[in-house]
Amino acid sequence: MEKIALKAKAAQIRMDLIRMIHTAKTGHTGGSLSNTDILTALYYRVMKIDSNNPKWEDRDRFIASKGHSVESLWCILADLGFFPVEELNTFSQFGTRLIGHPNNKVPGIEMNTGALGHGLAISVGMALAGKRDGKAYRVFCLMGDGEQAEGSVWEAAMAGSHYKLDNLVGIIDRNRLQISGSTEDVMGLEPLEEKWTSFGWNVVSIDGNDIEALVDVFESAPAIPNKPTLIMANTVKGKGVSFAENVAHWHHHVPSGEQLELALAELSAAIEGYKQEGQVR
Template identity: 65%
Template structure:
C-alpha cells in the first residue's frame, strides 16, 4: 500500500477507537476490548475494500458484511456514522431507551445486513448470502467477522462444511484471533488450535496475517477468491484492546467501561494518531 493510504487508515482507525470509547463511557456499558481489537479490520474493509453506496444502503450489487461477533458492535456503529449511513449524533443514544443503536447489530440501522449477537450464527447467514449470489449470478462478495472464542460453537463448523461443499469462493471469513474471551484465554477456556489446519481440512483456503497491518489486510481482503471454487478464511492475529496501552491484552476489559480518568488517558494516546486536536 502507498504510505498515504496507510496513514489515512491508521488515522481513521484511531478516530474510530476514540469515538467508540466515548460512546461506551457515555452509555456506561459496552464491549471495549473486543471492539478495539477488530477496528483495523473493519476500517480496512469499509474504507478501502468493500463496494458500498452510502446513499443507497440496499444497492443490489453491494458487498455484504456480517458481524458475527456482534457484541463488538461499537466500532461498527462508529464506522457507519463516520461514513454517513447514520447521523453521528445518534451515537450519543447508544444503549439508551428506544434507541436503534442497541448493544448488538440491529438491521433497522442503515448499512447493517442482519441482527447478530448469539455467537455461531454469522457464518451460516453468510453462507446463505454467498449461495444466493451464486444462484443469481451476482458478483458481490460476503464478508463475515467471527471471534476466536466463537470457534467453540458447533454451528460454525456446520457452516464451514456447507461453504466448502457449495464452492463459495465469494465467501470470505475473518477470525479476530486476539486469544482472549470474556472468561480468559481461549486456549484455557476451550482449546481451538490448530485453527489453520482445521479450516484447511474443512476445505477452505486459509491465510494467516497480522490483523493490525493495513498492507496485509488490504492484500488479503482484496485478493479473493484466493483459489477458485473455495471459500477463504483469514486468520487475523490481533491484540485485544489494541490502541490503548492500559487496555491491551487484558481479558478484564472485555466488558469494562473506562472511568473519566481512563478516558482522558486514552484521548492522550489516540489523539496524536488522528493528526488533529480532539476535545476529550
C-alpha cells in the same frame, strides 16, 4: 482511501467508540478495539457499499457474527453517513436503535446478530444466493475466536466449502481472549488454521492490526478459485489503548473519566504520527 490514511481513520474510530462506551456506561471495549483495523480496511477501502443506497443490489455484504463488539461498527457506519453521527450519543439508551448488537433497523446492517455461531451460516446463504443469481458481490463475515467453540460454525464451514463459495470471506478476530480468560483455557482451539484448512477453506494468517496487510489480503480474495477464504486475523485485544491491551478484564469494561482522557491522548498522538508518516512518504 490510502493505506496511511486508513491508519489514522482507525485511530479516530477508536476515539469515537471509547467516547461512546464511556457515555453509555456499557460496551464491549476490548473486542471492538481489536477489530477496528479489520472494519476500517473493509469499509473505507475494500467493500462496494453506498450509504445513500444501503440496499443496493450489487453491494458487498458484511455480517458481524461477533455481534457483541458492535461499537466500532456503529462508529464507522455513522462516520460514513448511514445515520447521523449524533445518534451515537444514544448508544444502549432506552428506545435507541443503536443497541449492543447489530440491529437491522439501522441502515447498513444486513442481519441482527449476536447469538454466537450463526453469522457464518447466514453468510453462506448470502454467498450461495449471489452465486446462483450471477452476482459479483462478496460476503464478509467477522467471527470471534471464542465463537469457534460453537458447533454451528463448523456446519457452516463445511457448507461453504461444499458449495465452492469463493465469494465468501470469513475473518476470525484472533485476539486469544474472551470474557472468562484465554481461549485456550476456556476451550482449546489450536491447531485452528489446520482445522479450517481441513474443512476445505483457503486459510491466510496475518497480523489483524496491520491495515496494509489486511487491505492486501482482502483485495486478493479469492486467491484460489472455488474455495472460500478464511483470514486468521491475529489481533491484540484492546488494541490502541495501552492499559487495555491483552487484558481480559477489558472484554466488557467501561473506562473511567481519567482512563478516557488517557486513551484519547494516546490515540490522538497516534493520529499525529500517522499524519507525519504520510507527509514523509
